[in-house]
Amino acid sequence: MARAPAERGELIPVLGEIFREHGYEGASLSVIGERTGLGKGSLYHFFPGGKAQMAAEVLDEVGAWFEANLYRPLRQEPDPRRAVGLMRQACLDYFRSGRRVCLVGAFALDNVRDRFAAAIRGYFIGWIEALTQALQRGGLEAAVAQNLAEGAVADIQGALVLSRALDDPSLFVRSLGRIEAGLLGAMEAR
Amino acid sequence: MARAPAERGELIPVLGEIFREHGYEGASLSVIGERTGLGKGSLYHFFPGGKAQMAAEVLDEVGAWFEANLYRPLRQEPDPRRAVGLMRQACLDYFRSGRRVCLVGAFALDNVRDRFAAAIRGYFIGWIEALTQALQRGGLEAAVAQNLAEGAVADIQGALVLSRALDDPSLFVRSLGRIEAGLLGAMEAR
DNA sequence: TCTTGACTTTACCGATCGGTACAGTCATCT
């Protein structure tokens, strides 16, 4: 960043990136101040609740993005095969082909999970439900669709872990292809 | 812990649990001291390299456990179907049916990844290679086996993330069943 | 009995943590 943002709203994505890179505990106020170009005074003016409020708003924003760009298309796209394709593309974009980590997943593994349990839970529940709906529209039975959806979401999270562990973004891209193929195949088999 | 361990070796698993629960940055020396029952003096007597050495030795121990209880059986068990079953059971045991997080996966998402990159990479490479070998013994072509192995390891990591996010260990148990079935099915289809 | 050395206890170090207080700054409105 290195310069002050025009609006408070522009601050949230920057904070998101900081939490993604450093984790909650690792994102110290000095790091945040440095990256946002804002002193503590300004930060506490915008976020009287301090770091916890910053993280909460970032989680909200992430949740809203996924709702608008992933869950809603999954629920509304009439062609379920196309819906799954949209999900794949949205993931590729959002996670920068595996170079970007899932903030919510990282928080889930961290000991801050308890503090943001509701937001974390809502993020994944929303994803699984939306994907389940799409799969049901593809002719799959509710229980089967739910199981497949859980597996696919878990697989995406795992692919992010693994591609970061091996420092190999292509693994994430490949994984997404395999996951999409698996879902399409299941719907194909009716 | 609450009491001093008889041997230094008994310290490592305790440290592992601490890092699993608090992450690297969250595992402060005061937390470590409290849980191990050891003061800073003792800790630095055993680990002159401080927290970094503790984490490194924990990673080594975890790596050794997986080598002995997962990778080696995967490579050596003559019946590949049984090998996959052993992997499932070992994961259920080690990850306490999803109640326990994968330390290496958590480190991979954390910003300490770079510091322990080699150990993290080795852990996952070893797992993927061993599983790939088992799948090849099951009649699968090298490239196919490698792809399936990557996917299975990622899926396990993702199941850990998801079951912790939803606070639902049963999701991990179910996922492991699905993963095993997928691998067995692929070998079945030759 | 005296010595040795592994281990522990305690006090301390400078740095940094999240957070607070408050005096400025500065564009906008009256």
Add this chain to the structure above:
DNA sequence: AGATGACTGTACCGATCGGTAAAGTCAAGA
């Protein structure tokens, strides 16, 4: 021009961070 209020810079708070130093404890060996 004067007042308002959003925003910022800076100094500071007590607590805690990772790490060091050194005196003290104590069982085993000579």
